Amino acid sequence: MIRFEDLLKPTPAGLYCPPGDFYIDPVRPVERAVITHGHSDHARAGHGAVLATPQTLAIMAERYGEDFTVARQAAPYGQTTAINGVDIRLVPAGHVLGSAQAVVSWKGITMVASGDYKRRRDPTCAGFEPVPCHVFISEATFGLPVFTHPPDSEEVGRLVQSLGQFPDRAHLVGAYALGKAQRVIRLLREAGWERPIYVHGALERLNALYQREGVDLGPILPATGLPKDSLGGEVAIAPPSAIQDRWARRFADPVTAFASGWMGVKARARQRGVELPLVISDHADWTELTTTFTELKPEEIWITHGREEGLLRWCELNGQTARALRLVGYDEEDEEAPVAEPDPVR
Template sequence: MPHPSTWLKVTPAGLYCEPGGFFIDPSRVVDRAVISHGHSDHARPGHAHVLATRETLAIMTARMGEGRAGVTQQALRYGEALTINGVQLWLRPAGHVLGSAQICMDWQGSRAVVSGDYKRHADPTAARFEVEPCDLFVTEATFALPVFRHPSAEGELAKLLRSVALFPERTHVVGCYSLGKCQRLIAMLRQAGWDRPIHLHGAHVAMCAVYEAMGVRLGDLRAATVAKKDALKGAIVLAPPMAVADRWARRLNEPVPAVASGWMRVRQRAKQGGVELPLVISDHADWDELLDTCCAVQAPEVWVTHGREDALIHALSLRGVKGRALHLVGLGEEEEDAAPAEDPVA
């Protein structure tokens, strides 16, 4: 039985399944690509043939335009098996954003799983992560330091709602990434009983429409740009993180600047960004979840992509798991969950 390292190769374009003839989340234009999810550091335009979940294909098309998200597209449901040149391929939920998937491959009796980005906590807008035992597991390491232990997302959202109740004359503007975080916050607010309109920065409108088209109900959403200042008293506005401290937010009614991100665990980062209400809500696994997942898949070898590769590899070695840092180019560049330019915990 060949070890997965003999047929899953690290190339300048990214991970390449040699017998299957396809790349996984390639950083360069390729003939055949399997895409884990729609964030721009994993899903790039220009590939000839693209395979992904139906939701990811819709997200890619909305972001890139018709024809740029693969000349031909093939949708694969979670758990549906496909054989490509003798390689059995199937997708498992990754829990990261709508349509996000782990890429599972089996060739000649050995199994590799490329997780993409993932989280283990429940998300009303994404199918929950499923453990797939394997011989080789490829994991992210965005928050792979012991300092990053994410609190309950529901508890963090409760902080936002308490602040809204405490300052009913002010507008709470929450910085969040346009794909995944925005829609998750909206769905969580609805679950918490917030049935009032939620106002959106223009950059968030299109992706919310895609989620709605895919069956995710988000309720009453309105454009913040055209709303009158008085109408936004006591309102919740969702915007890109960069817009929170920008002139755009100053037109709101005494705005309370907030940001929802795993990096809000680092107080210095929140302070530097002028964030009055940091919300530690992440769509990535934290330190404990990374370790627990690597153990749950029972893989004797784990390859680590973007993030704190060395810290995670060391921790895994103490558990008898062999680790390898891949140093893949271009991964981990999502807007609000990208690693800071300077080490925040040094």
């Protein structure tokens, strides 16, 4: 009798498929990898071969250089690829541009490794698609009932309102370079903000990639080479580390904002010195996670990288079989490493 672990099993290097001899989002270099999305805790350089969506491959090339892998294979959404007799199909995860769930099928068993995902609309990427399966492998970043994220439009509306209230102050928004920054820009555009948005140099290349992929960000200007006390009444977006760095001191009495699901925790906002916390997450909140489990009703739910205990208890109370994988090497949030801004303070 075939066990689910015969198809996918946790190992120190990551989730491994023995019959296909490949890993999904391995945390160390391997011979063959399937990558769900471009965040650095899931997409690492140095693999022998990488299969991913065309957008994820482009993101990896942008971040690591064209030689990030020996061989690459683009798998558009919905296309089935056979690896050593195991079928792999990538479907949208709704996390960031190009993000995918890996649908793995073999000998009548279908398992879905969701990577990171969210269920709400995102104007910068394809929305999550539920796939019937025997085993659903879910993240648990916000796997506690306290995490119920408000509508994105309300949070961006608070930013626009603050711009109206403080027209002489620069508004600096901390947002992760891949996915969050572009999403905040698009949400601002949908909220009616038509003026140029200024960006830290660390965001420019990924912004350009999103534009090439058809995501219209509107007028974008570099937040470099500007005189001191500039950008009063304007929006500048930067990596989270930059809004607390000397880079931020050049701007006019800045209002510091941070777009993250963790901004729903007041202590975290205070710890970071954030004046305007914006609860905007690229991960599923508690309601989205449990709604997904209810909708799919798989034979088993495997829970990883996050707060497994709360979801394990929910599954127990709702008659669903679940286990914690406890894979290591994945961040609870998509924090990028601090980046230096070359432009001197003037």
